[in-house]
Ligand SMILES: NC(=O)C1=CN([C@@H]2O[C@H](COP(=O)(O)OP(=O)(O)OC[C@H]3O[C@@H](n4cnc5c(N)ncnc54)[C@H](OP(=O)(O)O)[C@@H]3O)[C@@H](O)[C@H]2O)C=CC1
C-alpha cells in the first residue's frame with residue numbers, strides 16, 4: 583500500500599447513514615474505538631441510542647447519537663453510507679447535509695456503481711467504495727450480529743481509499759486494499775448477481791445450487807456477468823465461473839443471501855443495483871445477456887408483487 587494519509591483519531595466524529603445490518607456493525611465497532619458516532623436513520627423511525635453488537639468477542643453495548651432529519655445535520659469529516667442500493671434517493675438527502683469538500687465518504691454497499699450514484703452528490707468530497715465481505719444480520723432495532731472469515735472490507739488503493747482505510751481498520755474487521763478495485767467489485771458482483779436472485783426467486787438457501795438444472799443456469803448466468811465485467815475492465819480469469827461456484831459450494835449449510843432475507847421479510851429487494859447493473863452495462867457494450875435479463879424480469883416482477 584502507498585503512503586497513509588489523514589489518520590483519524592478516536593475522537594473524530596463519524597456519521598453513518600442507514601442503521602441497518604452493515605451500518606450498525608460499522609457504527610458499533612467505531613464507537614467502541616472511541617469515535618462519537620451519529621446514526622442517521624429514516625425520518626420518524628424509533629431512535630437508536632445504543633447498539634448491541636454480537637460478535638466473536640461476545641455481546642457488547644455502546645452508546646451512539648441519533649438523527650432522523652437530514653435538514654438538521656452539518657458536514658462530517660467521515661461519513662459512511664450503509665443503505666441498500668434501492669435507497670439511493672434517501673441517501674442523497676443525507677449527503678446534502680453531511681458532506682462537504684473535506685469529507686471522506688465511504689460507500690459500504692454491494693454492486694459496481696458506487697461512484698456513479700454518489701459522486702454527483704458528494705460536494706467535492708472524496709468517495710471511497712467499500713465492498714462488504716463480512717456478514718451482518720440485524721437481530722432487532724439497534725441489535726446486530728457480525729460473522730466473518732477473512733478480510734471484512736475491500737477498498738481501492740487510491741487517495742480516497744487510503745483515507746478510508748485509516749478509518750475502517752479501526753473497526754477491527756480487517757480491510758484489504760486492492761490495486762484493482764474494478765476486478766474485486768465484479769468478482770463480488772458475480773456472486774451477488776446470481777446467488778441473490780436465484781435464492782430469492784426459489785425461496786431456497788444455497789443448497790439450491792446443487793440441483794443440476796439450477797447449477798447449469800447459474801453457470802451460464804455467471805458466464806454472462808463475467809463477459810460484461812471483462813468489457814468493463816475487470817480482469818476476471820478464465821476459471822472465474824468455476825471459482826464462484828466453488829465459493830458458493832463452500833458456504834455453510836443453511837446460508838442464504840440478503841435478497842432472500844429481504845424477500846422473506848417482505849422488504850424491497852436490491853435486484854436493480856445488482857442484476858440490473860449487469861444488464862445496463864451489457865447494453866452499453868452491446869453484449870447479449872439473455873439469462874440475466876430474464877432472471878431480472880422475474881425478480882423485478884416478484885418485487886412488484888410483494889409490494
Ligand atoms: N448485511 C450483510 O451481511 C451484507 C450486506 N451487503 C451490502 O451492504 C449494503 C447494506 O446492506 P444491509 O446493511 O444488509 O441493509 P439493511 O436493509 O439492513 O440496512 C439498510 C438501512 O438503510 C436504512 N434506510 C432506509 N432509508 C433510509 C433513510 N431515508 N435514511 C436513513 N436510513 C435509511 C434502513 O432503515 P430501516 O431500518 O428503517 O429500514 C436500514 O436501516 C447493501 O448494498 C448490501 O447488499 C454486502 C455484504 C453483506
Ligand SMILES: CC(C)(CO)C(=O)C(=O)O
Nearest residue numbers: 773774777838839840841
Ligand atoms: C455474498 C452474499 C451472497 C453472502 O451473504 C452477499 O453478499 C449477500 O447476501 O448479499
